[in-house]
Amino acid sequence: MPMVQLLILPLAADYEVRNVRITVVDQDHSTYTRQLVDKISASAYFDLIHYGNSYEEALQFIEEDKAELILNIPPLFEKQLLTENTASLFIAVNAINGVKANLGGVYLRNIISDFNQDIRMDWIQSPGFSPRPIIQISALNWFNPLLNYQYFMVPGILVILVTMVGAFLSALNIVKEKEVGTIEQINVTPIRKHQFILGKLIPFWILGLIVLGIGMVLSWLFYGIVSEGSLGTVFTFAALYLLAVLGLGLLVSTYSQTQQQSMLISFFFMMIFVLLSGLYTAIESMPMWAQIFARFNPVTYFIEVMRMVVLRGSSLFDIRYHILVVTLFAIVLNGWAILNYKKRV
Amino acid sequence: MNFPLSIESINLTKRFGDFTAVDSISFQVKKGEIFGFLGANGAGKTTAMRMLSGLSKPTSGSAVVAGYNLEFQSEKIKQNIGYMSQKFSLYEDLKVKENIRFYGGIYGLTDQQIKEKSEFMLHQLNLGGSANTMVRSLPLGWRQKLAFSVAMLHDPSVIFLDEPTGGVDPVTRREFWQLIYSAADRGTTVFVTTHYMDEAEYCDRVSIMVDGRIEALDTPVNLVNTYKVKTMADVFVKLARKATRGE
Structure with a gap:
């Protein structure tokens, strides 16, 4: 009996978060937002359950406990990114399942910063610009290198x-x-x-x-x-x-x-x-x-x-x-x- | 009295809160005697026996058992007494011979002694073929006889038997009493509680407890004569009726 527990528990009692349900509110509908949403839905960590225009609509999903995260992309996101070099996104978290939501939030931030680098790479490739230094954050996990x-x-x-x-x-x-x-x-x-x-x-x-x-x-x-x-x-x-x-x-x-x-x-x-x-x-x-x-x-x-x-x-x-x-x-x-x-x- | 005493109880008392289970009992038991300890349910027999065998601390009073003082030498007493309780007290999930070896070991018998004793015992009880049987699967009567023999394993000078034949058929009861007699013949003092009045008549002397006190103590014949009745059962009923304590 204890042996069965040893074989089953670690698989179930697992803090890795998968299948975080996310709704995306896209008020920009540009190439970049499309790319970002593709990147999110391609990830094993997220289930894109809704893609819409209105924040209120998205909030409904949170209230009914159908989603853990809202990613809100404001209007003119792409334009601001290209002209002013900065753009802001808004992440709303349903904190009822705190662990899942928080970790989901962290994953999402990672994906966005990853996306951010992709865009920069595009720019770097255009001739005439001097390559911008890209800050690389590398994490090293001691003793459990694969974070298993x-x-x-x-x-x-x-x-x-x-x-x-x-x-x-x-x-x-x-x-x-x-x-x-x-x-x-x-x-x-x-x-x-x-x-x-x-x-x-x-x-x-x-x-x-x-x-x-x-x-x-x-x-x-x-x-x-x-x-x-x-x-x-x-x-x-x-x-x-x-x-x-x-x-x-x-x-x-x-x-x-x-x-x-x-x-x-x-x-x-x-x-x-x-x-x-x-x-x-x-x-x-x-x-x-x-x-x-x-x-x-x-x-x-x-x-x-x-x-x-x-x-x-x-x-x-x-x-x-x-x-x-x-x-x-x-x-x-x-x-x-x-x-x-x-x-x- | 010329015989050495095996048990001497002086004003032995046990109280649980306000309730006096055993009320200042005094008596003497001679060596090799079969002493019957009678009383209705709840009269205090078991409590008295538990005190004498060192399982329960007396509230007051004193006793000497097998030559040792109950208050200060209870562990010495335990080496020299056998005890067989109302509940069946061998390990049911051990084999017959494992039980014998276990209790033999506790009393410090050598392997050689244990081997000899168990052969003798199994032969005496006609259990020769059952040495490897789980105690659980033995019939009740056999188990009680076995428990008695195990309690006698270390040749104690006194053996306490608490309703040893409860629920046992008449034939096996008779066999059981033959074991008791042979133990008494070898000089062991037998202190036995029972509800069977025919068994009371097998005893050398009998005491009858009512409401925590000893109401009568004599040989069965004398008791019958004193109370001017025909049998021990009549004596018992006459005395037990005085009880005010409920069960």
Whole structure:
């Protein structure tokens, strides 16, 4: 089941924006505007759903949520461009789907500036003019040169899967024994508390590491992601991280009486942990309180580490701070679980 | 009393908020005795048993079980007692022999001991062919006998049985009691709760709890004579009727 998620989620949970619906209001109807509109509709990012004369008409599309963007080309656009060398365009954005609209706006700006250069190229070719310097903006994307979204998402989703296996299964475990009644039998034996907790921890710990291993193989097979850093580093950190997550699960199960209760509590934690982990949204752009919270979220650290090691090739030394924090998590959560597990009530 | 004591309870009390589940009970159980612990549902039997086996902390009072103080040495007690609860408490998703090995390991038995014990036990219970069966698929009566034997695995000096034969057919109940007798013959003290009055008559001595207190404690024969009735069932009904507490 987690494996299926790994294969499906990165394809669907994707921030790349495609098929932004755009309406163009062309009040100029010139050669240049025709060229610009062709360029936009040729792009995979845009669906030209309407091409008209009136801004009001275009606004109607936005109001009915049929379009995300309006590009308004004012009258005399071509003439101004040729005579005064400047011309203005107006972009209106439907910000209800903020991500899509904003990114759409950025793409559109790119296309226009691209178009701008095309026109200049035309001019340069005419003899007699000295070539104008063309400012080239070049962007270099470190560590993910092709801006492949899956490179960014897959290691993070792997973290979520390992976390779910660890936290949910361990949270259910002690509670299940409470429900079935076997915990009584255990509590009446001379077994030590830490022996019991360790006995619960070790199988899930091994299981979690196996899940991570399978996940790494699948992301290599399906997404071609090969870790830049050493697998030893990934697994060393994962081993510590799993201890922390399992500790959390066990802690939840020492507080819950039924499996439903422990499912609900773990689900609550997982939601918050995943949303505030920096997997889907950058932590830096969260409000201050959320940023502080993210620092108390073990998931945050593993996602950072996965991205550092898998994409950037960081070494154990580079992630020493993360190791320290996760070790603290592991000690506190497991210690708490042992303290809260009472053989005698 | 010449016999050494296995259990001595002095004013043992358990309160949950305003509710007094067990109200200052005092009694003594001799070594090797089969001690029946009777009472209507909700009379406080299970709570008392849970306190004596170290699962529940007494609100007040004290007890000595298997020679150890309940308050300070509850983990020592656990090494020396067996406990079989009302609910079935083996792991249903493990095989018979896996359960034996697991509990043997917890009590610190060596592999050799576990091997010998499980062979003996499976032979005694006629479960020889079922060593690899999942416990889940055993009939209830067999499971209860197995649970009893597993609770006896480490040769405890006292064994607590909480309604061990609930829902079990009469033939298997008789077999179960043969197991109890053979354990008592080997010197194990048996502390058993039951709702079956015929079983109460198998006990050496019987106590009857009503509303958290022990109302009567004697041999079955003496109880029948004292209350001038014919059977243990009549004694029980006579006493239990006094209960004011609902179920």
